[in-house]
Amino acid sequence: MKRLPFIIIVLILGAACASTRPIVPLRDLLGVTVDMSRDEVQTALSAVGEKQRDERKRQEVWTLRDDASYEGAIVGYTPEWKVRFITLVARADGKPVQFADVLDVAQATHKSAGSTHTYRWHPAGASYDIVATGTDRVQYLTLTNEN
Amino acid sequence: MRKSSWFSLVLVCAFVATTAFATQPSSGTISVNTTTPLTWNGTILGGSSPDGENTCVQGVNCDTYTITLAGTVEEWAGKAARVRINWSFPATDYDIYIHKGTLTGAEADRSGDGLTTSEDALIIPSQDGVGTFVVNIVYFAATAADQHKGTIDVVPSPFVTPGTGIEAPQFTSYAAPNGMGTSAGEPTIGLLKSGKAMFIAGLQTLRVSFDESDASKSTWEDKSDLTTSIESFDPILFTDSQTGRTFVSQLLPAKISLMSWTDDEGQTWNPSQGAGINSGVDHQTVGGGPFTPGVLARGPLTAYPNAVYYASQDIGVAQIALSRDGGTTFDVAVPMWNLLQCGGLHGHIKVAPDGTVYVPNKSCFSGQGFAVSTDNGLTWTIRTVPGSTSGATDPSIGIASDGSVYLGFANSDGKAFVAVTKDRGQTWLNIQDVGASQNIQNTVFSAVTAGDPDRAAFFFLGSTTPGANGIDVDRTFPGAWYPYIATTYDGGRNWTTVNASPNDPAQRGVICTSGTTCPSGTRNLLDFNDLEIDAKGRPHAAYADGCVTAACVQGVDRRGVTAGVPDGKVDGYDNDGAKLATIIRQTGGRTLYSAYDEPVAPSVLDGGYYKPAVKLSWVDNASNEQSYVVERSLSDDQHFGAVATLAANATSYTDSATSKKNAYYYRVRAVNANGTSEYSNVIRVYAK
Numbered sequence: 001m002k003r004l005p006f007i008i009i010v011l012i013l014g015a016a017c018a019s020t021r022p023i024v025p026l027r028d029l030l031g032v033t034v035d036m037s038r039d040e041v042q043t044a045l046s047a048v049g050e051k052q053r054d055e056r057k058r059q060e061v062w063t064l065r066d067d068a069s070y071e072g073a074i075v076g077y078t079p080e081w082k083v084r085f086i087t088l089v090a091r092a093d094g095k096p097v098q099f100a101d102v103l104d105v106a107q108a109t110h111k112s113a114g115s116t117h118t119y120r121w122h123p124a125g126a127s128y129d130i131v132a133t134g135t136d137r138v139q140y141l142t143l144t145n146e147n
Numbered sequence: 148m149r150k151s152s153w154f155s156l157v158l159v160c161a162f163v164a165t166t167a168f169a170t171q172p173s174s175g176t177i178s179v180n181t182t183t184p185l186t187w188n189g190t191i192l193g194g195s196s197p198d199g200e201n202t203c204v205q206g207v208n209c210d211t212y213t214i215t216l217a218g219t220v221e222e223w224a225g226k227a228a229r230v231r232i233n234w235s236f237p238a239t240d241y242d243i244y245i246h247k248g249t250l251t252g253a254e255a256d257r258s259g260d261g262l263t264t265s266e267d268a269l270i271i272p273s274q275d276g277v278g279t280f281v282v283n284i285v286y287f288a289a290t291a292a293d294q295h296k297g298t299i300d301v302v303p304s305p306f307v308t309p310g311t312g313i314e315a316p317q318f319t320s321y322a323a324p325n326g327m328g329t330s331a332g333e334p335t336i337g338l339l340k341s342g343k344a345m346f347i348a349g350l351q352t353l354r355v356s357f358d359e360s361d362a363s364k365s366t367w368e369d370k371s372d373l374t375t376s377i378e379s380f381d382p383i384l385f386t387d388s389q390t391g392r393t394f395v396s397q398l399l400p401a402k403i404s405l406m407s408w409t410d411d412e413g414q415t416w417n418p419s420q421g422a423g424i425n426s427g428v429d430h431q432t433v434g435g436g437p438f439t440p441g442v443l444a445r446g447p448l449t450a451y452p453n454a455v456y457y458a459s460q461d462i463g464v465a466q467i468a469l470s471r472d473g474g475t476t477f478d479v480a481v482p483m484w485n486l487l488q489c490g491g492l493h494g495h496i497k498v499a500p501d502g503t504v505y506v507p508n509k510s511c512f513s514g515q516g517f518a519v520s521t522d523n524g525l526t527w528t529i530r531t532v533p534g535s536t537s538g539a540t541d542p543s544i545g546i547a548s549d550g551s552v553y554l555g556f557a558n559s560d561g562k563a564f565v566a567v568t569k570d571r572g573q574t575w576l577n578i579q580d581v582g583a584s585q586n587i588q589n590t591v592f593s594a595v596t597a598g599d600p601d602r603a604a605f606f607f608l609g610s611t612t613p614g615a616n617g618i619d620v621d622r623t624f625p626g627a628w629y630p631y632i633a634t635t636y637d638g639g640r641n642w643t644t645v646n647a648s649p650n651d652p653a654q655r656g657v658i659c660t661s662g663t664t665c666p667s668g669t670r671n672l673l674d675f676n677d678l679e680i681d682a683k684g685r686p687h688a689a690y691a692d693g694c695v696t697a698a699c700v701q702g703v704d705r706r707g708v709t710a711g712v713p714d715g716k717v718d719g720y721d722n723d724g725a726k727l728a729t730i731i732r733q734t735g736g737r738t739l740y741s742a743y744d745e746p747v748a749p750s751v752l753d754g755g756y757y758k759p760a761v762k763l764s765w766v767d768n769a770s771n772e773q774s775y776v777v778e779r780s781l782s783d784d785q786h787f788g789a790v791a792t793l794a795a796n797a798t799s800y801t802d803s804a805t806s807k808k809n810a811y812y813y814r815v816r817a818v819n820a821n822g823t824s825e826y827s828n829v830i831r832v833y834a835k
Contacts, residue, residue: 057429057664059463061486072199072487074463075830089464089485093195093288111479113469114444114525118479131462133482140482142462146402 023104025123026130026143029086030064030073034128034145038081045073068095070141085144090134097138103130163600169206170297174213177299178251179223187212189232189241189294191286194832199259200244200285208286211250214299216270216277223272227304232295233265240287241295243268248429250281256533257512259287265638267574271304274534300384303575305533305566316634317735318647321355321365322692328353328367328728332673334568335495336689336730337386337393338681339412345393346689347384348728350376352395353728354413361735370413374405385433386484386679387453394422394455394474398431400697404457406433408474420476422457422468429491430674431459432506435474436498436525448472456524457498458483458506465493467506469524483518483527484511494541494593494675499550503571507544507554510537515556519543530572533558535564539618539660542673545595545603553603553639557590561617563607563631565595569641581605585631585644588613591658594678598739601638604686606678606731607631608653618660622669626774627652627702630690630731632678634739647688647731651700654693656719671724684740685733691726699723713811720769746772746817748825754813756834765815772817772824777802780812784829787814805834 031044049064056078070088110122118133131142157665170478177184191210196203205249246252255275256773258266277475342354352371358364379397385395396406404421435455451473458467466480490510497505516531534692542556552568566575587609596601610625633644659665676690707714746769754763775797778787810833817824
């Protein structure tokens with residue numbers, strides 16, 4: 001019985017440590033990083049999906065073959081054809097991705113409209129932001145080097 | 148024994164496979180004369196296919212029914228085959244995909260709404276042909292316990308044959324004078340309660356007044372605000388016709404939207420936060436109108452009664468933000484669609500009287516349509532027009548006073564189409580090529596407005612010269628583009644389409660729609676035009692005129708591929724490449740508000756001499772007349788003078804001021820505050 005308070009304290013401390021454990025920021029999505037060249041993107045995304053079309057403003061639309069969570073990717077390039085963003089689009093009935101799975105919700109700026117939430121996190125030392133938007137789970141996940 | 152066992156097993160497997168892959172029954176034939184609907188029951192085993200039919204497994208989470216439309220396309224004229232599936236529980240979700248011939252054939256239609264217990268899709272023989280179609284019913288989310296039931300019946304086709312029109316409105320063109328509005332690509336226009344127009348031309352915000360007593364005169368004034376006169380990718384202007392507030396926004400390269408608004412016709416301007424979001428990189432638009440009441444945390448915050456919306460694209464997602472304080476600040480943006488669903492660009496935001504918000508798109512699931520929101524822009528549903536195909540320029544929406552939506556679009560074949568919906572895009576009617584009467588082969592820059600429930604106008608640039616190179620990069624395209632306005636007064640069943648500037652084209656040669664990749668001199672008009680109505684329901688079209696010199700207007704072959712050398716045809720090399728702010732305004736004929744209609748003329752005027760007076764009678768055809776005026780001539784059928792003014796609805800008159808052995812000529816017309824009707828027929832009565 002005397003050990004019970006000690007165990008509780010250990011559990012609380014453990015939980016606290018777990019909750020403050022720094023989240024390792026995503027550096028890429030499907031192997032695509034910001035500032036990557038277009039050729040490198042083609043190589044990375046061709047391994048997991050097919051390019052559907054080019055869009056205005058140097059954007060590409062890709063669908064993914066077997067990803068349990070995401071159905072597609074949209075890549076935007078700079079005029080020099082370097083990646084300025086990559087956005088993954090979640091499958092409606094795919095394996096859910098929680099906001100806390102992809103960014104540090106405590107550190108991220110948070111905005112909401114109704115039940116739609118957007119978290120934006122700039123990892124320390126990184127040259128890009130991680131942006132996640134959705135309702136009860138991530139609907140869009142983006143890496144971007146734009147404000 | 149062993150061989151026969153294997154054979155039996157193969158037979159069983161084949162039977163299971165065959166039966167599990169299809170509905171019960173699996174096929175049927177329907178003709179235009181079929182009166183009893185065909186029916187079937189689903190046999191799917193279970194599971195879900197969230198990717199639609201892309202990854203569904205036949206017999207497991209998708210099911211097919213094969214329908215044959217017997218007869219010819221001509222026999223099916225005006226008719227369609229409606230495919231409907233029903234199920235029991237809203238939590239279940241089936242989608243329909245219809246393919247021509249086989250499952251891999253061209254898609255004829257699809258339907259994939261959520262939270263319903265039915266889906267409808269159409270096979271329209273005039274668009275899709277006849278013969279065999281495969282209906283693929285896909286489990287989006289369902290269990291085998293809630294099987295679908297299908298029916299196919301014959302219904303009127305939403306596509307109609309273009310009408311001959313009723314009456315042609317008249318239009319007058321006004322070009323910006325004195326060096327104003329010379330960079331007016333992608334113009335937008337707003338109409339103020341005073342009758343003046345606000346017009347954005349690049350970095351200039353212009354106010355235009357029209358002389359009601361002289362239709363040829365207009366006054367243009369520069370009312371630009373400094374904030375929105377510095378730099379821009381995408382200028383946009385919106386006037387809320389209810390409140391009279393005008394918004395002007397400019398998009399900067401750093402993804403900043405600079406916005407100002409004015410309540411005094413551009414005399415003074417007030418700063419806005421702009422989009423207040425990461426506002427995107429392209430094709431911003433502003434719109435507004437009433438709030439839908441009762442949406443939590445999405446109502447007005449200030450005395451300004453209406454919602455203001457801002458939309459643009461960023462990181463692959465089209466987003467929209469709501470302002471609840473009259474455009475001073477904006478809430479956080481929410482997604483409308485992503486590039487997997489629709490093309491990146493969108494047309495202009497329109498808001499219905501009940502608060503429903505629409506944002507049109509030229510390419511959603513290979514068709515044209517819109518995203519629609521019924522909760523003040525919080526959540527969005529995409530709906531498309533059956534039979535439409537992705538276009539090169541934005542579609543446009545006009546919303547009538549009863550909420551009827553008129554969607555105008557340039558189809559992929561270049562034709563100018565309008566479709567009407569009265570249920571926010573769930574069903575469509577009166578889909579037709581309104582440029583057919585003018586032999587329009589190429590269409591760009593759709594702009595639609597509406598007034599009374601059955602009245603709408605559709606403005607577009609059209610060319611009677613066929614060829615996809617009309618919207619490509621080919622400067623040798625030999626067509627000329629004119630501003631056309633199609634008008635309906637009967638809910639879109641009939642349209643009267645006129646060339647509103649028949650002696651002055653808007654462009655000679657190609658109008659390139661390929662964005663920033665267009666060659667120099669082919670994209671001077673940029674990406675869209677605009678159309679709004681004034682308080683009297685008169686359409687005002689805003690466009691950039693690319694052909695302004697006398698030589699261009701007259702079609703003189705001045706240049707060719709080799710600089711300065713004519714090439715024997717009038718093409719893009721002979722265009723001026725200008726972008727001059729121009730307004731085409733209705734100056735005659737019925738407007739889009741019936742309250743401003745002149746009365747319809749009386750007919751069948753008849754009469755005789757019944758001693759000692761002349762008695763007249765006629766048919767009252769007007770519903771809005773205030774009086775009837777009877778006119779008489781003593782000598783001939785030319786020199787008439789009024790002899791009586793009668794109350795509304797009068798259909799007879801007795802003229803006692805007559806003399807024997809004289810001939811009298813009579814005519815009658817109806818009068819109201821908007822003007823007078825045409826005269827009735829003239830009759831001659833001899834007083835014996």
